[in-house]
Amino acid sequence: xxxxxxxxxxxxxxxxxxxxxxxxxxxxxxxxxxxxxxxxxxxxxxxxxxxxxxxxxxxxxxxxxxxxxxxxxxxxxxxxxxxxxxxxxxxxxxxxxxxxxxxxxxxxxxxxxxxxxxxxxxxxxxxxxxxxxxxxxxxxxxxxxxxxxxxxxxxxxxxxxxxxxxxxxxxxxxxxxxxxxxxxxxxxxxxxxxxxxxxxxxxxxxxxxxxxxxxxxxxxxxxxxxxxxxxxxxxxxxxxxxxxxxxxxxxxxxxxxxxxxxxxxxxxxxxxxxxxxxxxxxxxxxxxxxxxxxxxxxxxxxxxxxxxxxxxxxxxxxxxxxxxxxxxxxxxxxxxxxxxxxxxxxxxxxxxxxxxxxxxxxxxxxxxxxxxxxxxxxxxxxxxxxxxxxxxxxxxxxxxxxxxxxxxxxxxxxxxxxxxxxxxxxxxxxxxxxxxxxxxxxxxxxxxxxxxxxxxxxxxxxxxxxxxxxxxxxxxxxxxxxxxxxxxxxxxxxxxxxxxxxxxxxxxxxxxxxxxxxxxxxxxxxxxxxxxxxxxxxxxxxxxxxxxxxxxxxxxxxxxxxxxxxxxxxxxxx
DNA sequence: GCCGTTTTCGGCCCGACTGTTTTCAGTCG
Numbered sequence: 001x002x003x004x005x006x007x008x009x010x011x012x013x014x015x016x017x018x019x020x021x022x023x024x025x026x027x028x029x030x031x032x033x034x035x036x037x038x039x040x041x042x043x044x045x046x047x048x049x050x051x052x053x054x055x056x057x058x059x060x061x062x063x064x065x066x067x068x069x070x071x072x073x074x075x076x077x078x079x080x081x082x083x084x085x086x087x088x089x090x091x092x093x094x095x096x097x098x099x100x101x102x103x104x105x106x107x108x109x110x111x112x113x114x115x116x117x118x119x120x121x122x123x124x125x126x127x128x129x130x131x132x133x134x135x136x137x138x139x140x141x142x143x144x145x146x147x148x149x150x151x152x153x154x155x156x157x158x159x160x161x162x163x164x165x166x167x168x169x170x171x172x173x174x175x176x177x178x179x180x181x182x183x184x185x186x187x188x189x190x191x192x193x194x195x196x197x198x199x200x201x202x203x204x205x206x207x208x209x210x211x212x213x214x215x216x217x218x219x220x221x222x223x224x225x226x227x228x229x230x231x232x233x234x235x236x237x238x239x240x241x242x243x244x245x246x247x248x249x250x251x252x253x254x255x256x257x258x259x260x261x262x263x264x265x266x267x268x269x270x271x272x273x274x275x276x277x278x279x280x281x282x283x284x285x286x287x288x289x290x291x292x293x294x295x296x297x298x299x300x301x302x303x304x305x306x307x308x309x310x311x312x313x314x315x316x317x318x319x320x321x322x323x324x325x326x327x328x329x330x331x332x333x334x335x336x337x338x339x340x341x342x343x344x345x346x347x348x349x350x351x352x353x354x355x356x357x358x359x360x361x362x363x364x365x366x367x368x369x370x371x372x373x374x375x376x377x378x379x380x381x382x383x384x385x386x387x388x389x390x391x392x393x394x395x396x397x398x399x400x401x402x403x404x405x406x407x408x409x410x411x412x413x414x415x416x417x418x419x420x421x422x423x424x425x426x427x428x429x430x431x432x433x434x435x436x437x438x439x440x441x442x443x444x445x446x447x448x449x450x451x452x453x454x455x456x457x458x459x460x461x462x463x464x465x466x467x468x469x470x471x472x473x474x475x476x477x478x479x480x481x482x483x484x485x486x487x488x489x490x491x492x493x494x495x496x497x498x499x500x501x502x503x504x505x506x507x508x509x510x511x512x513x514x515x516x517x518x519x520x521x522x523x524x525x526x527x528x529x530x531x532x533x534x535x536x537x538x539x540x541x542x543x544x545x546x547x548x549x550x551x552x553x554x555x556x557x558x559x560x561x562x563x564x565x566x567x568x569x570x571x572x573x574x
Numbered sequence: 575g576c577c578g579t580t581t582t583c584g585g586c587c588c589g590a591c592t593g594t595t596t597t598c599a600g601t602c603g
Contacts, residue, residue, distance in 0.1 A: 027586055031575035061576050099592090101601045134600075138593060186603085197603085225591060232591090242603080244590095262587090262603070269587045274579080280588065 004047035008068055009040035011080065017092050018083040020102035034059040037263070039068070041318065043516050045485075047072055090116035097146040107132060117147060149238070157239055158474060159541055160504030162188050162195035165219065165239060169200050173243075176213055178204045180248045185258040189312045191544030193474055193507045197240035199258050207245035214243045250282045252297035257281035263317035264310075271305055271321060279305075313547035318515075332547045333526070335540050337559040340369035340406075343413065343436050343467060343499060343527035344536075348392055349375040349384060352532040355392065359399055361533035363406050369562050371409035372396060373436050376423035378415040386428065393431075407562055409433040413467055418442045418449070420456025422463070429462035434569060436499065436527075438467030443480050450482040458490040461573045465525045466491065468501040468508040479508070488517040495572045497525045497557050500549075502542025503535070514549025523557050523568070 016032035019025070038059045039046055046054065046068060054065035071077050087109070094105040094117065108114040111132055114123050124144055129135045166184040173182040179202055183189070186199035202210050211231040215223050224232040224240065231243045246254040257265060258281065272279040278287045283295030284304050294300040299309045307324040311332050314320040323329045345351035346358050353361075355372060362370040374392065377384040393410045400408040411434040414422045422429065422437060429435055437457045445453065457463055469487070470479025491498055498517055501508045506529070509517065514524065526542040528535055546556060553559040557568055 025575080028575050030586075034576080059576065063575060099601070103600060134594065136594060142592085199603085227591060230590060257588095258603085260603080265603095266587055273587085278588090282589095 003045050004072060005039050005042055005045060008046055008071065009036045011071060011077070012036035012039065012064070012068075014092070015077075015080050015083065017095065017102065018080070018087050021087050021091060021095070021106045022083065023103070023106060031059070032064070034263075035061075035064045041512060043519065088115040090119075093117060094120060097143060097150055099142045099146045104134070107134065117150075121147065149234070156194035156196045157237065158504045159188070159191065159193055159195060159507070159544075160538070161237070162198055162239060163541075165235060165237070165241070166198045166200065168219070169198070169214070169217065169241060169243075172213065172217060173200065173202050173210055176209050178206060178209065180204055181251055183255070185255055186242075186260060189259045190261065190315055191313050191541065191548060193504075193510060193545070195239075197242060200241060200243045201251075201254055201258055202243065202245045203248040203251040203254075204245055205247070210243060210245050214241070244281075246281070248296075250295040252299070252301050253279070253283040253295040254281045256298050256301050259312050259315060261316050264315035264320070267317050267321045268302075268305060268307075271307075275305070277305075311547060313544055314550070316548070318550075330550050330552050333543060333551050333553050333556050333559060334547075335543045337553045337556070338367075338526060338539060338543065339560065339562075340367045340371070340409075340558050340565075341528050341530065341536065341539065342371045342409070342411070342434060342465060342525050342558050343373050343501070344371065344530045345374055345413075346372060346392075348388060349379075350531060355395060356399065357533055358530070359403060359406075359408065361536055363403055365536060367406050369407040369409055369558075369565070371411040371434050373411035373413045373434070376412050376414045378417065378423040379440055384423075386424075411435055413438055414463070415440050416453055416457040418445065418453065420453040422457065422460060426460070426462060429460075430573070432462070434464050435462050436465045436467040437463040438499075439471050439480060443471060443477075445480070447481045447483060450480050451486050454482055454487040455490040458487070458494045458496040463496055464569050464572055465497045465499050465527075467499045467527075468503075468506050468529070469498055470508050470510075470513065472508055472510075473505050474507065484513060485516065485520075488520040488522055491517070491522045492520040495523075495568065497523045497568075500524050500526045500542045500546050502526060502528050502538045502540070502545070504538060504541055507541060507545050509545075509549075511545055511548035514546065514551065518549060518551065518555065524551060524555055525557050527558070 012032050013036045016029045019029040038057050042057050051065045051069055054060050054068055067077050091105050091109045094100055095102050112123055112128055114120050123129055124140045129140050130137055166188055170182050170184060173179055181203040183201055184198060185201050188195050188198055207228055214231050214233055215226060219235045220233045221236045222234040224234060229244060233241050235241060269279045276287050278285045283292045284301050285292055294304040302309050308329060310320050310324055341362060344358060346355045347353060375384055396408050396410050411432050414435055414437040416437050416439050472479035498509055526546050528538045530536045557565055
């Protein structure tokens with residue numbers, strides 16, 4: 001979604017990096033980083049704000065607000081351009097190499113004139129680095145290795161892929177004698193949509209057996225660090241995995257610390273400091289006496305700080321600590337609250353499994369209702385016809401009489417055409433229990449046309465849910481450009497739910513958009529979009545994303561009993 | 575550069591690991 005916020009965020013991040021490289025005040029660099037993040041996550045478009053409005057955003061003060069206004073009105077900020085002139089862009093690119101930070105990057109530029117990854121490789125080959133203070137032969141090797149890592153895997157991998165690896169490693173660790181507890185932490189536990197590295201925690205008396213076992217796993221390609229408290233490896237897929245072994249008595253403090261986020265930890269540590277306490281991964285201590293006050297469970301640690309336990313998916317410093325202090329944390333939707341999946345496919349279109357198999361797999365998950373929503377004819381390659389979908393309806397109704405405890409819904413996933421039209425006329429659509437409508441083509445329309453297109457779809461009385469609203473594919477394709485605030489408003493006005501598509505390549509809507517949409521009073525549907533029985537469990541990632549958007553059961557229509565969901569669908573059609 | 579239930583000045587989270595040093599700086603999370 002192209003908002004001015006993202007551009008401003010990138011600009012401020014660049015400025016922060018340039019300050020760090022230039023050897024400026026580290027706290028100043030961090031101030032710019034904090035402001036960048038705050039603006040990136042701010043719900044309102046900063047393009048419409050003046051200095052006063054900008055300063056109401058946390059961590060944005062007079063100086064940054066003025067730079068942002070200047071940037072938005074003229075496209076230029078002289079201070080930043082001066083920094084750019086002093087430090088070529090290539091030097092900043094060097095800091096993307098793992099193990100090479102701003103200080104060493106600047107030394108390379110200052111002493112050797114290196115200002116690109118290629119020049120750095122040449123300098124290493126010519127052995128020009130080892131004469132520099134703080135550099136040596138090993139550093140050369142580490143940088144070369146970092147460059148190859150950078151080129152092979154550009155950083156983060158999808159939530160689902162990281163979860164698969166983490167769960168394998170956790171299972172291996174749990175088999176080792178002496179393992180008291182083991183789980184994954186970090187951004188994975190927070191259910192971020194992409195994962196930079198996986199943090200595994202073990203509670204045990206001795207660390208050595210676990211450290212050794214990790215380095216010997218077949219999926220390990222490379223041992224990055226191997227110590228008593230921490231071991232880091234890189235998997236064959238290029239994912240970094242950090243293992244930490246903690247004494248069982250500090251499990252809760254360690255889990256809290258390594259779950260993060262960094263910003264949440266800074267917030268909780270600051271809260272501790274104000275109470276004369278010190279919070280580290282080993283526990284919550286009295287700052288004066290050093291006495292340990294809490295460490296065994298996260299509940300104790302948060303409790304001693306005056307907070308209720310905060311769900312990991314909320315720990316992004318989006319106001320969860322303040323809400324916790326006031327007792328106003330939302331009762332988040334949980335996977336167990338989901339009563340049915342409202343967007344699934346069968347092999348009648350591009351799914352892999354026949355109707356009976358999908359229904360059996362859904363029943364095994366304990367759902368109260370389940371919608372089959374195969375593609376409609378405008379997605380031409382699916383070759384759908386009225387006859388085929390009506391035959392499926394017959395088959396589904398017959399199956400419904402044999403399945404106990406689960407209501408089957410016959411639906412379809414319609415295509416929202418370039419003008420906002422749908423595959424079938426209203427009369428035919430009225431025969432479905434539920435229609436999901438999604439954009440599958442013409443991604444490049446103008447913002448105005450795309451916005452009109454979504455709003456027209458919302459205004460169709462048969463459309464209950466807008467499927468994967470931005471149509472992004474994480475890491476492959478950005479979302480379409482539309483005025484989503486206008487779309488969210490239309491959804492709220494017409495009683496149309498927005499999907500939180502749980503497929504790990506989509507997670508669409510994403511957390512930031514969910515937070516924005518919720519302000520309009522929109523309802524959501526967390527759906528798997530399963531094309532195979534094995535996709536039904538993807539729902540967990542959608543629920544995690546919904547939690548990251550602070551959603552409760554009441555916000556999510558497929559947690560509702562059928563009677564309430566039915567009324568919601570009927571109200572739209574009335 | 576930002577911020578304030580100790581504050582408009584003086585803090586700003588904290589520890590592990592590595593490689594270079596011989597007590598520490600840089601990097602990372």
